[in-house]
Amino acid sequence: MSTNFKTLLRRLARYRLFTALNVLGLAIGIAACWVIYTLVSYEFSFEKDLPQRDRTYRLVTGFIFDEKESYNGGVSAPMYQGIREQVRGIDRVVPVFGKWMNTAKVERAGAEPLIVEEPKFTVEVDTNYFAMVPYKWLAGDVQSAFNTPSNVVLTESRARSYFGSIDPQQYIGKTIIYNDTLPKRVAGIVKDIEWSTEFKAQEFYPMQSKVYELGAWTNTNGSDKVYLQLSPDADTAKVLAHITAVATKKWNEFEQEKKPTWSMKRWFELLPIKESHFSTYIKEYDTRKASKTVLYGLMALGGFLLILACINYINLSTALVPQRSKEIGVRKVLGSGRLALIRQVFSETMVTVVLAIILAFLLTKLAFLLLKDIIPEGTVEYSNPWGLVLFLAPLLLLVTILSGWYPAWLIAKVQPVSIMRGQAMSSTGNSRQVLRKVLIIFQFVIAQVFIIGALIMGSQLSYTMKKDMGFDKEAVLLVDVPWKILRNEKFETKHFTLAEELKKEAGISAVSLGTKPMSSGYSSSMYEYRGEDAGKEPIKRQVFRKSVDTSYISLYKMQLLAGRNLHASDTTREFVINETAVNAFGFQSPQDALGKFIGQENQKYPIVGVVKDFHMLDFHTTIDPVALMANKDNLNSINIKLNTTDPAKWQETIKRIEKKWAALYPPGTFAYKFYDQELEAMYKEERNFSMLINLATVIAIVISCLGLFGLAIITSFQRTKEIGIRKVLGASVSGIVRILSSDFIRLVLIALVIASPIAWWAMNKWLSDFAYRVQISWWMFAVTGLLAVIIALVTVGFHAVKAAVANPVKSLRNE
Incomplete structure (x- = not known):
């Protein structure tokens, strides 16, 4: 090992706290890029080896x-x-x-x-x-x-x-x-x-x-x-x-x-x-699609996190210059030229980046292990060695240049006399301090955009589950009868028997056979309404159909606005429609719709009731016309309303349901799920993306705090004598801490002002995919600002207090 390399390692070890912070910051940014690169390259690899x-x-x-x-x-x-x-x-x-x-x-x-x-x-x-x-x-x-x-x-x-x-x-x-x-x-x-x-x-x-x-x-x-x-x-x-x-x-x-x-x-x-593979507008069974918009967003996300890591390195490296003042001064006095010092800084940076890549490799493995439930299947197994080399080699060069150029220029710029007097940082001028503050503002702009995005996404996903859907989903158990069993003559009517048996069970308040109100699948037909004017063109509308029994409306506590419930029937003889269907067919009111006939040619049936609108598909889709009807052949889902909301008592009831099932059907065929869990599964993609944004938010905050940590050290060093004079003149510790912290709070608030319109625009674009959405409120930005201020205070507080309690005699001593 050459002498220069040993010296380089010795320098890194001497300032091991800063080295560790630099390696950690860069490793987190590189690992985020690595994970995103793997995911994106996997998605874009589809059909690459297909001839022609x-x-x-x-x-x-x-x-x-x-x-x-x-x-x-x-x-x-x-x-x-x-x-x-x-x-x-x-x-x-x-x-x-x-x-x-x-x-x-x-x-x-x-x-x-x-x-x-x-x-x-x-x-x-x-x-x-x-x-x-x-x-x-x-x-x-x-x-x-x-x-x-x-x-x-x-x-x-x-x-x-x-x-x-x-x-x-x-x-x-x-x-x-x-x-x-x-x-x-x-x-x-x-x-x-x-x-x-x-x-x-x-x-x-x-x-x-x-x-x-x-x-x-x-x-x-x-x-x-x-x-x-x-x-x-x-x-x-x-x-x-x-x-x-x-x-x-x-x-x-x-x-x-x-x-x-x-x-x-x-x-x-x-x-x-x-x-x-990217045709997300085409819904296909058992086929996973990828959104190019999301992938490009992830690429931008990885780029931002990497830039944050580089800015963090710059701030921490420049923060180290005062502590290295004597070393730099001695090297200059002994004849080290600007190029030699620049080479030294870039060598240190490259070694730091290599160490960061090694740590990033471990963090990437850990990330894939923790994120296995939300990243696409096949991503981890995807192998592209040459692609990885072409990713890491330019990444090493890019990060080294981005992270090392400013510290190298700064060290090469200052004069030996200034350095030996301990004036390394002041000699670089106010413009350099402004640049560092701009970098900190940039870091916190990104961090606060992520925080606002995470808040809005969380609010929207919470809204989808807590908003009134037009029906009661709480404590509802779903048991689907497998179609194979339904087609077997031996079992084809057993679900009716099972439903009647379950109604007698303690712990169950209601049982209904019918298609669940809200699901990812649907059946629809073109229905028409021909008014009293025979010469007028009929009104035709696509109507979503749901086969239900007479207990369905009461079990889901749907509000009947006009008319009555369906009468028991083996086949369709009448309809109960929703409010949207009333408007779609041009009826003046729910009462006006009663008795009118809708349907297909030669198969029109009277409307006997109107229920309040309920959500039939997810919140990306508007509420459409719906008709509830009796159709014995399509009643293959058993909806069970438990009579308590206490989860501790549910398992006992479920065991009794399974026992009833086993008395009628073959063993091993019983399966159930809670309705609210199924509804949550409908938003899996949005929830996964929200989790990625939350993770990116944490990473951005951590990296930004490391950068702020570096700036706090610089500020404390530059204002050492000012702090000493203030203490001699009677300033309190709390007063000094407030003075030192106010600069950082100002930077954070400036970042909030810049981040707010960016986050508002981005989240409006994301929310535009939802037909039913939350409103972006002022409190989301206020919470973000408050959180950022608290994070900044916690980060710089240690150095502010340390500087405030220092002995003023040492602060004012001139060596």
Whole structure:
């Protein structure tokens, strides 16, 4: 180890408090950047290894219902055939249709058969799929595997889950029985895709050509996806126009033949495959999307935290200059030039940054462990060694330059005589002090923006759970009857029996069968109301439907504004609608709506009651027209109202419910959840983002306090003689502390003035996604300012008190 390097380490060890604070501050900032870099690079890695990615598109469908735009990730099933036959400029049309299976059964020698309930990621494809997605075939080949509909192709991981770990060739020929009666022969094994992709399928069934009915061209199923690989010289606009023409032609044929009374506003879009992962406006089952806006926000967040860490290093390094005055003066007197001193500072900075990166590596591992529940699955496992090198190397250089330039310039600037007199800092002029204060203000601007953001996000999430939703969700237990049980003739009516039995149980105040009021899923239909004027066009509105029984309204304590509750019925015979539906169909009042008939052609029913509006979807969405109706076939959810709000008594009641269930249904099928927990789960994404903002707020505050700590040391050193004179003239300790602290409070308040409009703008943008939102109030900014002042006082208080109680004789001594 060279002498210079040993000397450098010795200097860092001598000022170990400052070194530790510098390393910690930089490590926190670098770790935050590291975590964000890993997360962002993972999200942007989707489909990067897909061949011909720039020419690959998904065909998606757009709709307009009630003047509201929505998108579906699927298309009408026959579309792929029409595109293949009639549209030019496309090299490959790839249908990927979800194929739902009830069970998959595998016989095992000397053991019970393996039965997998509802295997996930099962699709119907043809050979074009494997031409588009580059799977490696471990056994079998695409042609032989898809020459008969009785075959199935498995990924290596799925094959192991069914048959155990054996040689891939030994899987070939084995049989899987689907839905108890459908045998399929394993004809191929492919290696699992190792890169980030939306192609998650694990079982592939050969797609068979079929002739679709004309009505199939008007239906859209989100699980029926079509991918297109365009020719190199294809014009996407022309291709899309031809696809639209194919669909329009079929719709015209449907209109002429079926003469529907409804119309459809539908269009298609070519979604580039590289943008598919970010298409958050398309709601798709079992598919996680990422928001580019959020990712760019996280990148900005990481950049701000890194800049805060660099500013913190600058402030702490300049704070150390007075204590190093003799060392710097001696080096200058002995002939050290400006370049030598600058090299020394940059060398110290680089070593500090390297130590910080090592500590940041450990902090990153800890962060991923603590954040595993809120970061996307696959992020931690994502590996990109060269990308990490390209991230860390420039980061090392960037942080070294950003953190070292000012301390290096400052040390090189001052004169030896001033340094030896202990006037190192004063010799640099007031402009340098202003720069340090500007940096502190910048730090606290960022910190206070985060604090305000955290307060507003927390208020909004609390609002979503505490606002009156139009129904009572407290102490409501939900028990869904699995559809498999409902379809079994042996059990198809048992839930009615169970509901009646539960009504007799102690601890239960009410039981109702029906679709829960607020959920992420829904069913809707276009209903119309034709008034007394037969020649007038009917009013048509999209209405959300909920099947309920006669106990539903009372269990959820919904307010009946007019009319009565539904009468018991096995089928729909009447409606209870909400206030929004009253307005949507043009009725003058809830009473005016009573007795009017709404519905579809030849299926119109009277309105017998009107309930007060309640939230049916999350707070991002406005309240829409809703119709409650009786429909025995759709009553598969049991809503149980417990008669106490004391959680200690709930478990005893739940055990009795489970016992009742076990008397009617197969073992192991009972599952329950509290309604308020389900509602909280609907805001998982917002809650996770709020947690990240809270974490960033803590980091920003910690780093800002470290910077303030450095500035307090500088100020105490610069004003040593002033403090001594004030004490000699009779100033009290509290008075001196107040004088020293007032400067820092002023900086914090200036930061609040700058941060407030920035935070107001940013949080208004975030809140704009909510149809129902909190109002940004003055108290949020006042609380932030008060909190920042308290943090500043705590941070600088130690040095202020230390300076105030120092012996004035030592303060005034001139060496």
